[in-house]
Amino acid sequence: MTYSYWESGKRNPKNIQQIAKFFNVSTDYLLGNSHIRDKIQFDEYLEKSLDAFKYFDGKPMYDEDHESFRNLLKNRKLKR
Numbered sequence: 001m002t003y004s005y006w007e008s009g010k011r012n013p014k015n016i017q018q019i020a021k022f023f024n025v026s027t028d029y030l031l032g033n034s035h036i037r038d039k040i041q042f043d044e045y046l047e048k049s050l051d052a053f054k055y056f057d058g059k060p061m062y063d064e065d066h067e068s069f070r071n072l073l074k075n076r077k078l079k080r
Contacts, residue, residue: 028077046073 005011020027028034
């Protein structure tokens with residue numbers, strides 16, 4: 001019943017985290033900020049993307065470079 005009120009606009013959800021948990025998706029996904037449904041998917045995409053980067057600015061990327069990018073992107077996602 002509550003969900004139908006949300007859909008019809010009769011009521012607004014009080015806590016987006018509760019809704020995300022109920023539907024097993026991320027809050028970013030609910031808000032339309034991401035097409036990735038959950039954190040595990042984000043981590044998988046991040047790892048695949050970083051693996052594809054072998055060079056940056058003509059210089060080889062090392063493990064510590066990947067770790068720096070990984071942390072930067074994760075922190076950026078958390079701040080949204």
